[in-house]
Amino acid sequence: MNHSFPALSLAGVTRKLSGRVIVSDLNLDLQRGEVLGLLGINGAGKSTTLRMIAGMLAPSSGSVMLEGLDLYANPERARRDIGYLPEEPPLYGELTVEEYLRFCARLHGITRAAINAAVEIAIERCELGEMRKRLTSLLSKGFRQRVGLAQAIVHEPALIVLDEPASGLDPIQALRLRELIRTLSQDHAVVLSTHVLSDVLACCDRVAILHQGHLRHSAVLAELDTGSALRVRIERDVGEDAWMQMPMVASAQVIDSRRWRIALHDDASAGDLARSINEAGFGLLELRADNNVLEDTFVRIAGETATIEVAA
Amino acid sequence: MSTIGLLASNDFKRQFAQPFAWILLGLTCALFAWQFLIALDAYLRIAPKLAAVANSQGATDLVAIPLLRSLSGLLMLIVPLATMQSLAGERRAHTLPLLLAAGIGNLRIVLGKFLGAYVLVALIVLIALCMPLMLEFGTTLDLGRLAAATLGLLLFAGSLTAIGIACSAWTAHPALAAAAALIIGSLLAMIDMGARYQGVDNSLINWLSLSTHLEPFYYGLVASIDIVYFLLVTTLALLFAARRLDSLRTRG
Numbered sequence: 001m002n003h004s005f006p007a008l009s010l011a012g013v014t015r016k017l018s019g020r021v022i023v024s025d026l027n028l029d030l031q032r033g034e035v036l037g038l039l040g041i042n043g044a045g046k047s048t049t050l051r052m053i054a055g056m057l058a059p060s061s062g063s064v065m066l067e068g069l070d071l072y073a074n075p076e077r078a079r080r081d082i083g084y085l086p087e088e089p090p091l092y093g094e095l096t097v098e099e100y101l102r103f104c105a106r107l108h109g110i111t112r113a114a115i116n117a118a119v120e121i122a123i124e125r126c127e128l129g130e131m132r133k134r135l136t137s138l139l140s141k142g143f144r145q146r147v148g149l150a151q152a153i154v155h156e157p158a159l160i161v162l163d164e165p166a167s168g169l170d171p172i173q174a175l176r177l178r179e180l181i182r183t184l185s186q187d188h189a190v191v192l193s194t195h196v197l198s199d200v201l202a203c204c205d206r207v208a209i210l211h212q213g214h215l216r217h218s219a220v221l222a223e224l225d226t227g228s229a230l231r232v233r234i235e236r237d238v239g240e241d242a243w244m245q246m247p248m249v250a251s252a253q254v255i256d257s258r259r260w261r262i263a264l265h266d267d268a269s270a271g272d273l274a275r276s277i278n279e280a281g282f283g284l285l286e287l288r289a290d291n292n293v294l295e296d297t298f299v300r301i302a303g304e305t306a307t308i309e310v311a312a
Numbered sequence: 313m314s315t316i317g318l319l320a321s322n323d324f325k326r327q328f329a330q331p332f333a334w335i336l337l338g339l340t341c342a343l344f345a346w347q348f349l350i351a352l353d354a355y356l357r358i359a360p361k362l363a364a365v366a367n368s369q370g371a372t373d374l375v376a377i378p379l380l381r382s383l384s385g386l387l388m389l390i391v392p393l394a395t396m397q398s399l400a401g402e403r404r405a406h407t408l409p410l411l412l413a414a415g416i417g418n419l420r421i422v423l424g425k426f427l428g429a430y431v432l433v434a435l436i437v438l439i440a441l442c443m444p445l446m447l448e449f450g451t452t453l454d455l456g457r458l459a460a461a462t463l464g465l466l467l468f469a470g471s472l473t474a475i476g477i478a479c480s481a482w483t484a485h486p487a488l489a490a491a492a493a494l495i496i497g498s499l500l501a502m503i504d505m506g507a508r509y510q511g512v513d514n515s516l517i518n519w520l521s522l523s524t525h526l527e528p529f530y531y532g533l534v535a536s537i538d539i540v541y542f543l544l545v546t547t548l549a550l551l552f553a554a555r556r557l558d559s560l561r562t563r564g
Contacts, residue, residue, distance in 0.1 A: 054413045058562045076415045090410035092322075094329035106318050107414045151410070 005068030007032040007159050007189035008053065013062035015048055015213075022048045024213045026062070030206075032158060035185045037204035038193040039294075041302045045213040046193035047087060047163055053191060054084035054161045067158060080109050083157040083188075087164045089148025093137030097128055097147055100136055101154055108155035122154040125180065142173040149177070153184060160184060162192040166199050178203040197295050207294060209301055216301045221294070229263045230270055231255075231290035235283025246276045255299070261290050315416045319424025323398070324431050333394075333432060340390055340436050347382055348443040351375045372454040376444035377530050380461045383440050384526060387433070387469050388501060392493035394432050395476025396486040398425045399553070403484040408560075418557040422477060422550050430473045437465050457532035464529025467542035468522060472497050474549035481553035497522075500545070 008030040015023040023045040030036050038046045051057040052064055055071055064071040066081055092100055101119045110118050123132055126146040131139060136147055145165065152160055165181070166174040181203045184190055194200060200207050201221065209217040235258070243252035243260065248268030253261045264273060270287060277284045327333040355375050362368040399422075402408040411421050441462055447453055472493070479492040504521040507513070518524050522545070525538040 051409075054409070055415065056409055056412050056561065076417060080415045082413060082415075084409065084413040086406065086409045088406040090405075090407040092326055092407060093405070094326040103318070103322050104410070107315070107410070107416065 005065070006030055007034075007067060008191065009063075009065040009068075010049075010053070011063050011065065013049075013052060013059045013064060015045075015052060015057065016060045017048075022213050023052070023059075023210075026210075026215050028208060028215070028218070030159075030189045030191060032189045033185060033187075034206060035181060035190040035192065035204045037200035037207045038191065038210060039195065039197070039200055039207055039298055040193075040210035041195055043212075044210040046195075046210055048213075049210065050084075050161050050163045050191065050193050051086075053159070054082055054086075056084070080155065081158040083152030083155065083160045085145075085148045085152040085160075085162045085165060087167065089144050090151070091136040091139075091144060091147060093135060096133050096135055097139075097150075098123070098132040100147065101150055104151040105154045108157075110155050118154050118156070122150040125153065125183070126150040127176070141168045142170065145169060145173070145177070149180065153188075156187075158188060160188050160190045162190065164194055165192055166194065166196060174199070197298060201294065209298055211301045217297055219294075229261045229290040230273065231286070231288050232260045232262050232273075232277065232284070233286035234258055234260070234277065235285060236281070238282060242280065242282075246273070246280070248272045248276065258285075315420050316424045316427060319411070319416075319421065320427035320431065323425060323428025327394075327397075327428070327432055332397075336390065336393060337432075337436060337439070340386065341439055343386070344379070344383065344440045345443060348375070348379055351379055352447075370454075371444075371447045371451045372457055375447060376453060376458055377461060379444050380441070380458075380465060381530060383437065384465060384468055387437070387465070387472060388494065388497050390436060391429075391433055391469060391472040392476050392479070392490040392497065395429045395473055395480050395493060396490035397480070398429055398477055398489075399480040399557075400484055400486040400489040401480075404486065412557070412561065418554040418561075419550075421557060422481070422553040425480075425553075426474060426477050426550055429477065430470060433469045433473050434466060437462065437469055454532070457530075460529045460532045460534050463534060464526050464538070467529075467539060468526050471500075471522065471542050471545040471549070474546040474553075475500075478549040478553040478556070481556040 006029040008028070010026050010028040013023060013026040014021065026049060028036070038049060040046045048057065052059050053071075055064075055075060058072055092103075095103065098119065101122055102115055105115045105118045105122075106112075123129055126149055128143070128146055128150060131143055131147075136144065139147065145168070149162070149165065152162070162181070166177055169177060178199065181190060181192065185203075185205070192199070192204070204221060206218070206220050208215055237257045240252050240254065243249050243262060248264050249262055250265045251263040253263075255261060262273060264270070270289075274284060274287055277287075352375055355371060358374075362370075399408070402411065441458070444453070444458065448455075475496050476489070476493040479496065480486070480489040482492065483489050500520070501522045504513075504515075504518040504524060507515055507517050512518065519541075522542075525541045528535055528538055
């Protein structure tokens with residue numbers, strides 16, 4: 001394993017299907033120990049991107065590098081360092097959990113002597129001990145997802161690729177899954193796709209927002225959370241000019257007609273803003289710290305389609 | 313165990329974890345046993361008369377070879393059923409990504425699938441062969457000729473299996489894969505029928521037919537041209553299947 005290269009590097013990756021551009025000029029780097037969340041609405045190109053990263057689908061142009069190796073020039077070697085959980089867990093219903101994981105371990109090149117230990121670790125990590133002798137076709141959705149995850153990690157890959165891993169899980173199962181992903185990220189690079197913001201906030205270090213096949217936003221979550229904007233909800237429809245007339249307001253960004261993100265000058269306080277809003281008669285309904293810029297960024301980017309469609 | 317062997321053993325194990333393979337095996341054996349008993353009964357009726365004729369045909373000609381010949385017709389129906397789930401089933405059950413993302417190469421996946429299905433088909437051939445072989449306890453069989461016929465049937469079954477795998481790679485619908493394999497197999501077996509009716513038996517179209525190359529084995533003739541033909545059909549069909557998997561990667 002070469003640690004001088006990023007665990008994953010996408011350079012100018014484009015993918016066309018039936019003449020339509022699904023993913024366009026995607027550039028991304030990911031280090032071992034990081035969790036990258038690919039965020040986007042349905043049809044944004046998340047699954048196609050993950051399929052290219054997993055070696056399932058060749059890019060039309062650009063390169064996918066794994067630890068400095070071109071995935072499609074060195075498919076056999078590079079792909080053994082990838083664990084992939086597709087949107088639908090690829091389970092053989094005729095096999096028990098243990099039989100299935102043993103098959104997956106051997107499929108990924110684990111030596112016969114190391115199979116038992118590898119399977120035991122995967123079962124333990126994914127908390128599948130009670131289910132090990134059960135046929136995978138008889139498992140609940142949550143356990144099916146866990147077995148899918150276990151097959152993705154059984155060979156200790158450098159990169160784990162998870163497509164909508166929390167899809168269909170109940171809140172408790174989703175919480176456990178997030179904890180597991182955080183644990184896995186200590187030793188692996190993880191890429192996951194989701195359209196659930198809370199999944200990204202709970203277990204990702206970085207986020208990349210895809211929209212209509214384009215990378216529209218990429219950020220480190222810790223840096224996003226340090227913002228000091230305020231979120232304001234008011235009764236009246238007002239314009240940006242009305243906000244900018246207030247001396248303490250540095251910038252005003254509309255979320256919808258009655259919700260705004262307001263950034264203040266350094267010497268101003270939230271109390272000053274509340275007083276000004278009341279004096280202006282905006283009808284203050286809510287004023288709180290906005291430490292989650294991500295949601296608004298996502299909603300703004302995702303909303304562009306609707307705006308364009310309405311305009312057209 | 314190599315990756316090909318791993319895939320083959322996994323498929324074989326999964327086939328027998330379902331009732332389908334057992335039912336297929338059981339019904340085929342029952343049907344073949346019924347044919348065997350009818351052929352044996354007919355042979356036993358005429359055996360005293362045959363004993364009086366010099367150089368008359370024996371149990372090999374009158375029981376074993378006709379049975380194996382009928383098995384080749386049965387295989388054309390059975391093999392598409394044995395192969396239809398192979399890759400089409402994987403696509404339908406969303407398990408193909410596991411294989412495609414495992415870095416084992418398209419050709420190895422196809423070879424593993426071929427071997428997994430072929431073991432079941434070969435098992436059917438060998439179980440069926442046991443019935444005429446039992447006659448050896450009561451009479452003398454031409455074992456060399458039986459061996460040649462078995463080799464021919466195994467090569468024929470290999471070609472049909474490869475065609476089945478190619479059809480299974482072509483579509484995600486197992487029933488459609490079975491239908492396509494049945495039609496292509498039948499077409500290849502009967503492609504020279506018109507030519508033969510017109511008395512032509514040495515043209516290219518005769519050469520293309522599976523039956524043309526299988527028939528000599530029943531007479532105990534093992535010709536390299538026939539072996540090469542079956543290997544060629546098998547190889548081309550498997551390459552087509554691998555190419556199809558490749559196009560799934562490149563064209564989505």
